[in-house]
Amino acid sequence: MFKRLFRRFVASSDFPATAPESPFIAVGDIHGCVDLLERYLGLEPGDPLVCVGDYVDRGDNSAEVLRLLHARPDIICLSGNHEEMMLDFLKDPAGSGARWLRYGGLQTLASFGVAGVTETSSADAMAQARDQLQDAMGPDLITWMKRLPKCWQSGNVAVVHAGADPAQSIENQTEKVLHWGHPDFAKATRTDGVWIVHGHTIVAEPTATRGRISIDTGAYATGRLTAALIEPGKTTFETIT
Known part of the structure; x- marks a missing residue:
């Protein structure tokens, strides 16, 4: 109801x-x-x-x-602005990851099946999460967001x-x-x-x-x-x- x-x-x-x-x-x-x-x-x-x-x-x-x-x-x-932060993470996970995750990005990663990262994670962990997110989203969805x-x-x-x-x-x-x-x-x-x-x-x-x-x-x-x-x-x- x-x-x-x-x-x-x-x-x-x-x-x-x-x-x-x-x-x-x-x-x-x-x-x-x-x-x-x-x-x-x-x-x-x-x-x-x-x-x-x-x-x-x-x-x-x-x-x-x-x-x-x-x-x-x-x-x-x-x-x-949240789409902007997500795309920034895809482009620069080490530089933009902590901010995005602090403002709700953790929930977005989880919805795509990506786990094991927090806002204090290392640059390598952020890059790995970015790679997993890219794979889960696929190029068509990413391109749509960018446009x-x-x-x-x-x-x-x-x-x-x-x-x-x-x-x-x-x-x-x-x-x-x-x-x-x-x-x-x-x-x-x-x-x-x-x-x-x-x-x-x-x-x-x-x-x-x-x-x-x-x-x-x-x-x-x-x-x-x-x-x-x-x-x-x-x-x-x-x-x-």
Whole structure:
């Protein structure tokens, strides 16, 4: 059994209304919670889906999440900072391994059947774990991850992972900002009328206010995965538990 919780938000007059070219759904950070993702997809949501990134780490089933999304070219998948850390580990296990494992990489390795390494392991052990992970993932999945876009936009609504610099156009955002956020994102209101849909920062409830739509409800910790149906002039939140 699971519950579908709905909340609706209609833009106030202090920021232009959402005006996507057509309705679409943005899905928050999944973090290895394949059961919640499968439940939502099983509802046949209908409108195009855009996932905000952070498919791996912390939850127990990162491998299953990646394989499911890789097999669904109809779903638009963006990259998040946890995909960045995972790819950094594949490229430089000795230099990047400790950080990734500290932020949930251990669970991702386990989901691919890789064990025997911790954040304090030697460079040789990290390299061995990297080699095992590469073999378990296969080249197609790795290439897919490397090619994930950082941003997707429809009309005056842009979907990113962590946020955007309010002083820069969407086209001029850096990968670092899109993956890790910007100190002014939650403080300053954009002047170009573009709404930013994002995850990365866990919120108790999804919100849509002053150009920011926040949809990370901490699926791995709370058991609640949130999706936002974004239409002209309104946003409807749906939380799967």
